[in-house]
Structure formats: C-alpha cells, structure tokens
Amino acid sequence: xxxxxxLTFTYPGxxxxxxxxxxxxxxxxxxxxxxxxxxxxxxxxxxCVNGLVPHFSGGILSGEIIVNGLNPVEAxxxxxxxxxxxxxxxxxxxxxxxxxxxEIAFTLENIAMQxxxxxxxxxxILELLDLQNLRNRRIDSLSGGEQQxxxxxxxxxxxxxxxxxxEPTSQLDPxxxxxxxxxxxxxxxxxxxxxxxxxxxxxxxxxxxxNLVYLKKDAAGxxxxxxxxxxxxxxxxxxxxxxxxxxxxxxxxxSIEEKGRITQDYKIxxxxxxxxxxxxxxxxxxxxEIQNLQVxxxxxxxxxxxxxxxxxxxxxxxxxxxxxxxxTLLRTIVGFIRQNEGGxxxxxxxxxxxxxxEICRQIGYLPQNPNSLLFSDSVAEExxxxxxxxxxxxxxxxxxxxxxxxxxxxxxxGLQNQQLAxxxxxxxxxxQxxxxxxxxxxxxxxxxxxxxxxxxxYAAKDSLAKRLEEWRQAGMAVLLxxxxxxxxxxxxxxxxxxxxxxxxxxxxxxxxxxxxxxxxPQIAELFPQTDWLTAQDALSGLRKI
Amino acid sequence: MNPxxxxxxxxxxxSSTLVVIWSTRNPIYxxxxxxxxxxxxxxxxxxxxxxxxxxxxxIPFSPVRISVFIIFFSAIFNGLISRFGNTPLFYLxxxxxxxxxxxxxxxxxxxxxxxxxxxxxxxxxMTVNLTLPARSLIRLIPRAFYPLAVVTSIAVTFLPNTTRQxxxxxxxxxxxxxxxxxxxxxxxxxxxxxxxxxxRAMGLAETMTARGFAGDEGKPLWTRSRVGLVFxxxxxxxxxxxxxxxxxxxxxxxxSSFGLCLIFYTLWTxxxxxxxxxxxxxxxxxxxxxxxxxxxxxxxxYLLPFLWLxxxxxxxxxxxxxxxxxxxxLIALASFMLVIPAIKKSNSNxxxxxxxRSDD
Numbered sequence: 001x002x003x004x005x006x007l008t009f010t011y012p013g014x015x016x017x018x019x020x021x022x023x024x025x026x027x028x029x030x031x032x033x034x035x036x037x038x039x040x041x042x043x044x045x046x047x048c049v050n051g052l053v054p055h056f057s058g059g060i061l062s063g064e065i066i067v068n069g070l071n072p073v074e075a076x077x078x079x080x081x082x083x084x085x086x087x088x089x090x091x092x093x094x095x096x097x098x099x100x101x102x103e104i105a106f107t108l109e110n111i112a113m114q115x116x117x118x119x120x121x122x123x124x125i126l127e128l129l130d131l132q133n134l135r136n137r138r139i140d141s142l143s144g145g146e147q148q149x150x151x152x153x154x155x156x157x158x159x160x161x162x163x164x165x166x167e168p169t170s171q172l173d174p175x176x177x178x179x180x181x182x183x184x185x186x187x188x189x190x191x192x193x194x195x196x197x198x199x200x201x202x203x204x205x206x207x208x209x210x211n212l213v214y215l216k217k218d219a220a221g222x223x224x225x226x227x228x229x230x231x232x233x234x235x236x237x238x239x240x241x242x243x244x245x246x247x248x249x250x251x252x253x254x255s256i257e258e259k260g261r262i263t264q265d266y267k268i269x270x271x272x273x274x275x276x277x278x279x280x281x282x283x284x285x286x287x288x289e290i291q292n293l294q295v296x297x298x299x300x301x302x303x304x305x306x307x308x309x310x311x312x313x314x315x316x317x318x319x320x321x322x323x324x325x326x327x328t329l330l331r332t333i334v335g336f337i338r339q340n341e342g343g344x345x346x347x348x349x350x351x352x353x354x355x356x357x358e359i360c361r362q363i364g365y366l367p368q369n370p371n372s373l374l375f376s377d378s379v380a381e382e383x384x385x386x387x388x389x390x391x392x393x394x395x396x397x398x399x400x401x402x403x404x405x406x407x408x409x410x411x412x413x414g415l416q417n418q419q420l421a422x423x424x425x426x427x428x429x430x431x432q433x434x435x436x437x438x439x440x441x442x443x444x445x446x447x448x449x450x451x452x453x454x455x456x457x458y459a460a461k462d463s464l465a466k467r468l469e470e471w472r473q474a475g476m477a478v479l480l481x482x483x484x485x486x487x488x489x490x491x492x493x494x495x496x497x498x499x500x501x502x503x504x505x506x507x508x509x510x511x512x513x514x515x516x517x518x519x520x521p522q523i524a525e526l527f528p529q530t531d532w533l534t535a536q537d538a539l540s541g542l543r544k545i
Numbered sequence: 546m547n548p549x550x551x552x553x554x555x556x557x558x559x560s561s562t563l564v565v566i567w568s569t570r571n572p573i574y575x576x577x578x579x580x581x582x583x584x585x586x587x588x589x590x591x592x593x594x595x596x597x598x599x600x601x602x603x604i605p606f607s608p609v610r611i612s613v614f615i616i617f618f619s620a621i622f623n624g625l626i627s628r629f630g631n632t633p634l635f636y637l638x639x640x641x642x643x644x645x646x647x648x649x650x651x652x653x654x655x656x657x658x659x660x661x662x663x664x665x666x667x668x669x670x671m672t673v674n675l676t677l678p679a680r681s682l683i684r685l686i687p688r689a690f691y692p693l694a695v696v697t698s699i700a701v702t703f704l705p706n707t708t709r710q711x712x713x714x715x716x717x718x719x720x721x722x723x724x725x726x727x728x729x730x731x732x733x734x735x736x737x738x739x740x741x742x743x744x745r746a747m748g749l750a751e752t753m754t755a756r757g758f759a760g761d762e763g764k765p766l767w768t769r770s771r772v773g774l775v776f777x778x779x780x781x782x783x784x785x786x787x788x789x790x791x792x793x794x795x796x797x798x799x800x801s802s803f804g805l806c807l808i809f810y811t812l813w814t815x816x817x818x819x820x821x822x823x824x825x826x827x828x829x830x831x832x833x834x835x836x837x838x839x840x841x842x843x844x845x846x847y848l849l850p851f852l853w854l855x856x857x858x859x860x861x862x863x864x865x866x867x868x869x870x871x872x873x874x875l876i877a878l879a880s881f882m883l884v885i886p887a888i889k890k891s892n893s894n895x896x897x898x899x900x901x902r903s904d905d
Contacts (some may be wrong), residue, residue: 050755051753052751052755056750056751056754057755063698077754077755077757078754078757078758081756081757082757085755086752086755086756088748088752088755090748092706093706093745093748093749094748094749094752096681096749096752096753097678097680098678098679099678099680101824102678102679102680102824102825105824106680106884106888107756107757108753108822108823108824109821109822109823109824110757110758110821111757112821112822113822114822115822115823115824115826118824122824154756155755155756158756158757198745207630232799331716334720336716336719337662356719356720357719357723357724358721360721360722365720367713367716367717367720369713369717371737371740371741372710372713372716372717372737372741373717373720373721374737375732375733375737375740383719384722385723385733386722389721389722389724390722392726424740438721439721441718442722486734489658
C-alpha cells in the first residue's frame with residue numbers, strides 16, 4: 001500500500017535533512033503509529049505520503065515513495081487527495097466554511113459530484129462518524145473532539161483508502177481524545193482504511209496500533225515493526241511499559257489490559273506513594289486566594305462560586321474537560337476578565353483595581369500559545385523586553401543588572417547556549433521555555449501555566465517537570481492547568497477538578513486522580529488499591545512474589 | 546446557518562438599502578430607515594441566537610450601541626471641524642490649530658446626519674453578514690471567479706480567528722507589562738499577528754491542498770481567456786476615450802459595448818469550464834417576492850420622478866441655518882418597506898425551506 005525506499009528530504013533553506021534514509025512498508029488496512037521526539041520528522045514523513053512535501057513545501061527529496069501504485073512526487077496533491085485523506089493538528093484552522101454539513105459537502109461540490117450522489121455521500125459520512133445530530137450546527141459551536149470528527153469526515157469525503165492524522169488529539173482533553181481515537185479505530189476496522197497517525201501521548205493509542213514506526217533523533221532513519229517489539233528499543237514509552245521494563249518483564253506490557261503480566265509476579269507491600277508531594281503545604285503561606293468567584297461572559301455563567309487557595313512551595317494542578325472554565329479562571333486572576341462576584345487575593349491583598357502589569361509582576365502567567373509572546377530577534381532580547389516593559393527608564397547600572405538577570409534566567413531555563421537564536425526558529429519545547437523565561441524574569445512568586453505540555457514529547461515534558469519541581473522547592477507557588485494526567489501525577493502537590501465552572505474536588509493527587517474516571521493515570525488504574533500514581537511509586541511499592 | 550430568504554433577495558435588499566440611504570439626508574427619513582434596519586437586525590439576531598445558542602462568533606456587537614457611538618463621534622467631529630452655520634453654540638480659542646472658532650448647531654446637525662448614514666450602511670452590512678452563511682457568499686461570485694469565491698470564504702472565516710488572535714496577543718504582551726506609548730510599542734503586537742496570520746494562512750492553504758483544491762496547471766484556454774479579458778478592457782477604455790470627443794461619441798459607445806460584450810463572453814466561457822455542483826438548491830418563496838416588491842416600491846418612491854409626489858423633503862441641508870426637515874407621509878411609509886425581511890414566517894420550522902438539499 002505504502003512503500004518508501006531511501007527517502008531523504010531537506011526543507012528549502014535548511015542544511016539538515018528533516019528525514020533521512022527512511023525505508024518503510026505499510027500494508028493495506030494496517031494501523032500505524034508514528035512516534036519520535038519533537039522535530040524528528042513525523043509531520044514531514046506524513047506529508048511525503050500525500051505529496052504535500054515537496055509540492056506544497058518545496059525542498060529537495062530523494063528516494064522513492066509509492067502510494068497505491070502512485071508516486072506522490074510525480075502525481076499532484078490533487079490526485080493524491082483521492083487516495084490519501086489528511087487530518088491536521090489544530091481542529092479550528094482546517095475549515096473553510098462555517099457549518100458541518102456544508103464543510104463536508106464542499107470538497108464534493110468542488111469535484112462537481114452530482115447532487116444526489118453528494119447527498120448520499122454526506123449522509124454516509126455523517127452516519128459513519130455519528131455526526132447526524134450536528135449536521136446543521138456551526139463548526140465554531142462544536143467541542144474540539146467534535147470538530148476533529150468533522151475534520152476526519154471532510155478528509156473521508158473523497159473516499160481515500162489511506163488516512164493520515166498528524167497529532168489529531170494533541171489539543172483535546174482525555175475524553176475527547178479517546179472519543180476521536182475510537183472513531184479512527186472504527187474506521188480502520190469497518191472500512192479497512194489504512195491509518196497512519198503521529199502522536200506524542202503514546203499511552204492513548206498504542207493499544208490500537210498493529211505497527212509502530214519510530215523516527216530516530218537527528219533524522220537518522222526509522223525503526224519499524226510490531227509495537228511490542230519496537231517499544232523495547234525506544235525511550236518514548238507509556239508509564240505501564242516503563243514500569244514493566246524496569247521490573248524486567250519481557251515483553252513489557254503496552255496497555256492496562258495487559259496488567260496481569262505485572263500483577264501475577266509482583267505483590268504490593270507498600271501502598272504509600274514514594275514521592276508524596278503533598279508535604280502539608282497548608283502550613284505554608286497562602287500566595288493566592290480565590291473566594292466565591294463568579295464570572296459571567298455574556299449570558300453564560302463560566303465560573304460559579306469558585307474557591308481555591310495556592311500555597312507557597314506547592315504545585316496545584318487544575319484539571320477539567322475542554323470548556324470547563326480553566327483558562328477563564330487564569331485570565332480572571334491576572335485581571336483580563338472582571339469577576340461578577342467574589343474576589344481574588346494576592347498575598348492577602350485584593351486584586352480589584354490593580355492593573356494587569358502590576359499583578360503580572362507577582363504572577364508569571366504563561367498562556368496556552370507561547371508564540372503570541374514571541375516577537376524579538378533573539379532569545380536574550382525577548383527576556384530583556386519584559387524587564388524594560390516593567391522598568392521603562394533604566395539607568396546604566398539598572399541596565400547592567402537587567403543584563404545579568406537575563407543571563408541568570410537563561411541559565412535557569414537551560415537556554416544559555418541559545419541566547420542569540422531567533423525564538424521562532426527553536427523547537428516547540430524551547431520556544432515554550434523562552435516564553436516561560438519572558439514571564440518569570442521579574443522573579444514572580446507565583447507561576448501559572450496554561451496547558452504547557454501541548455506538542456511536547458516525553459523528554460521535553462520530563463524537563464518541564466524537573467524545572468517545576470526546582471521552582472517548587474525554591475518556594476514558588478505554581479498553578480498548573482493541564483489535561484496531561486501523567487504530568488499532574490508526576491508533579492502536583494494538590495489537584496483540583498473544575499467542571500462546568502465549578503470546583504468539584506480538590507486535594508491530594510492520589511485521592512483525586514484515582515477517584516476521577518477521566519483523569520486517572522495509568523499506574524493508578526493498574527493498582528487501584530494503592531496511592532500510587534507514577535511508575536516510580538509502583539517500583540518502590542512492589543515486591544516480587 | 547440557514548437564511549430565511551434567498552441569497553439574491555438579501556443582495557437586492559442590501560443594494561436597495563444602500564441606494565435609499567445615499568439618496569436622502571433628511572434626518573427623519575434616515576431615523577425611520579435606521580429603525581427598520583435595527584428591527585431587521587434584531588429579528589435575524591434573535592433567530593440565530595435561537596438556532597445557535599452556543600456559537601462563539603455569530604453576533605459580534607449590538608447595532609444600537611455602535612450607531613449611538615458613530616452618531617455621537619460624527620457629530621462631535623463635524624462640530625469641531627466645521628466652521629459653517631449661523632447658530633454658534635460656543636467658541637473655541639483661536640490659538641487651537643484646526644479647531645479654534647465657533648462650534649455651530651448646524652455643524653453638529655450635519656455630523657449627526659452623516660453618522661446616521663454611516664450607521665445605516667454598517668447595520669445593513671452587519672445584517673447580511675449575520676444572516677448569510679459563507680456558502681451563500683461564495684454562490685454570489687460568478688463561476689468564472691471560483692478561486693476568488695474560495696478566497697472570499699476563507700476571508701469570511703479568517704476574520705473571527707484574526708480578531709481572537711489580536712486579543713490573545715494583546716493579553717500576552719500585557720502579561721509582560723507591555724503598554725503602548727509610542728510607535729515602536731506597536732511592534733510586539735503587530736509582529737506576532739503578522740507571523741501568526743501568515744502561519745495560519747499557510748496552514749489553511751496546506752489543508753486545502755490536501756483536500757484537492759490545488760489549481761489545474763497548463764490549460765491552454767486560460768491564456769485565451771486572459772487575452773479576451775485584456776482586449777475587452779482595452780476596447781472598453783478606448784470607447785470611453787472616444788466618447789470624450791463629441792464627433793466620435795457613437796463610435797465610442799459601439800467600441801465600449803463591444804468591449805463589455807467581449808468581457809462578458811470571456812467570463813461566460815471561463816465559467817463554463819469551472820465544473821462545480823451545489824449541495825443545496827435555493828428556492829424562492831412568497832416572502833422573497835414581498836421583499837423584492839417592497840424594495841422596488843421604495844426605490845421607485847426615492848428615485849423615480851412622479852408628478853404626484855413632492856420629493857423635495859428627501860433632500861435636507863442644515864446649513865446655513867438649521868430648519869425643521871420637511872416630512873411626507875408617503876415617503877415615510879415607503880421607508881418602512883425595508884422592514885419586510887424581519888417578518889417572521891408562520892411555519893417556524895421552515896428555516897431550511899429555501900436552502901434545501903439538492904435532492905429533496
């Protein structure tokens with residue numbers, strides 16, 4: 001179905017190949033998961049299959065690709081679109097029209113399909129993806145998961161036999177992500193579609209895949225084969241596999257369904273967490289307090305009587321489904337949205353009447369899209385801008401002090417070697433670090449991060465987790481808004497669940513995360529009778545029978 | 546979104562509204578027209594709110610508020626700038642450049658009238674924009690300009706995203722203590738917006754390419770069409786130049802007509818080449834008919850020279866001394882004809898009636 005021989009591709013203006021010496025055979029009807037570190041060439045590989053690379057991107061391609069008997073380099077993307085459907089990462093940015101049904105029909109109108117056939121085709125796609133009830137809805141009124149289903153529907157409208165998906169769940173909460181993945185699996189099983197999907201959060205999807213492609217670092221080729229075999233050879237593994245590997249179980253389990261392979265040989269001797277982050281922070285100083293906060297946007301009540309405290313030296317993970325009000329809460333705290341009732345208190349002082357800049361000198365706030373912060377020519381300049389914003393008239397001495405502060409911050413975020421680099425040229429993880437640097441250079445005592453693991457691979461996530469722990473130990477209070485259950489399990493001192501604008505639960509992560517159906521880490525699912533949340537907890541508490 | 550009227554009916558209504566607004570400066574008639582336009586907008590907004598309660602971008606802002614804002618600022622601006630009029634309200638010191646001198650009642654009144662005209666135009670466009678979905682806008686563009694139609698639809702869907710992006714960037718920079726003090730302070734706002742906009746445009750272009758929207762290359766007829774269009778325009782221009790010379794006026798009209806025919810023929814042949822089908826078929830209803838008759842009536846009243854109708858009240862000028870505008874009941878009643886699109890249909894479930902799927 002897809003045959004790739006010695007594929008090497010270099011983007012225009014780059015002196016490094018994005019992918020090199022790729023040899024791959026994908027069989028018809030298979031479900032292939034493509035993994036690799038950020039920048040390893042996953043998206044490029046997928047785009048080579050439908051001809052977007054090099055037709056859309058330009059660049060130099062060598063080697064051979066054959067897809068359904070066609071060479072995408074010789075055939076145009078227009079021809080390839082009949083064979084290969086493509087679903088992109090960001091659901092919102094891939095639509096042309098404003099209504100579900102029209103969006104799916106638009107591709108068919110473009111090929112002048114007869115109205116009767118078109119109607120049947122649209123109906124069929126809507127039914128296949130359970131979108132019948134949404135057919136007349138505006139796309140911008142749909143949830144992220146629903147939008148991604150519509151995007152899959154539009155990709156299927158030309159009846160392709162191959163479906164490529166580039167991190168389709170990276171912006172979705174766990175429920176929506178699971179829902180989308182189940183539909184993709186259903187398409188694979190019922191229609192026999194060949195699926196090629198790239199994904200960072202392997203734990204979500206590895207159990208569906210029958211083929212795993214790992215792109216080595218620095219474009220050094222691929223390893224390809226059965227997931228069970230390949231997973232033993234790579235460093236990007238889900239927690240349960242990590243645990244299995246650490247316990248020496250061969251082959252290591254891939255999903256919760258295979259938990260028996262661990263539990264049959266090991267027994268629990270200590271149910272406590274090895275790294276209990278709780279540390280009774282209630283004794284420590286309250287940095288941020290939210291009292292009976294109610295926020296209405298238009299006619300909608302987005303936050304209802306929210307009460308929350310953030311203590312010095314703790315990481316509070318705020319979780320909840322898409323649209324539950326998490327970002328609104330953060331924006332209200334920094335003063336972008338005015339509350340209708342209740343109050344926000346910063347070190348005991350009400351923020352009402354305080355300017356955003358004044359609040360942000362004490363709270364470092366990293367919004368969801370770090371790109372919106374970056375505009376300077378170099379990383380060092382980017383950090384300097386924040387300082388000069390807060391202190392517009394600096395004398396020579398202050399300027400020298402500011403430069404020193406920039407160097408210290410660069411060290412703290414691990415970018416001292418990139419200080420002259422153009423921020424937007426950096427990897428996703430590095431760009432995020434620049435943005436964190438830009439908001440923390442004023443040494444705020446509180447840090448608020450909104451979905452910081454979007455698009456980050458396991459290594460970048462580990463690095464973020466370490467940095468958060470360092471900050472926590474230094475006495476900073478961190479409010480972390482995330483869908484990433486495993487990150488919350490790893491770093492959170494406390495967890496709060498926000499749903500429909502209300503705080504439903506708040507407390508010890510091992511209690512909250514284990515009691516939540518949606519936000520349960522793999523290890524907690526595996527050992528529900530314990531307090532464990534991470535592979536490290538389980539390793540300390542298990543003993544061989 | 547399902548418009549209650551045929552797309553062409555909305556186009557006729559919009560055109561008639563614009564013509565009528567441009568034809569009069571009588572504040573009473575303009576007030577009545579504004580009132581009818583607000584009614585039509587409210588009716589459309591209520592229906593859309595009901596239909597899409599959870600949509601994020603259907604109703605951007607209230608037309609009443611925006612009208613008050615425009616009229617107020619137009620009055621202040623004109624009042625301060627204009628030096629005409631015989632009824633001074635107060636005097637600004639002469640040493641203030643551009644503004645020093647009398648502020649007159651007539652100047653303020655003229656500003657109010659201009660504000661009413663501007664508000665009317667804006668509300669008419671807002672209503673059509675609110676009511677017509679992107680697909681209807683695409684349909685309005687001739688098939689020969691199909692790529693333009695796609696660009697239009699992208700622009701329509703791109704705008705709300707850009708607005709959101711502007712807010713996002715503004716907030717992100719405010720977090721870093723950014724304030725706009727001088728020209729260079731716009732850079733942190735403009736740069737991410739430009740780069741982000743380009744990235745999104747590239748992303749959408751990539752999506753469209755992946756969905757098979759790439760253009761067909763190297764078709765010989767396109768060259769012929771281009772030549773046809775160039776020659777058509779050339780004949781049109783030459784004809785117009787000939788018409789400037791009294792002796793060559795007839796030749797000029799013939800040449801221009803030939804140029805026009807050539808342009809239309811070329812567009813028609815190009816349009817025939819663009820293969821495209823429609824998922825929804827638009828139909829005409831009695832309400833469409835009423836709206837069109839209403840538009841024809843109001844246009845006739847405002848534009849045609851009826852002997853039995855004194856149309857002097859349509860014109861109004863507050864200078865040099867303000868007077869009460871004249872009023873004609875027939876013209877006032879005709880102004881209400883623009884309200885017909887606000888009429889609710891008896892069968893409320895028939896919102897889809899004139900945008901039925903092609904095979905229904």
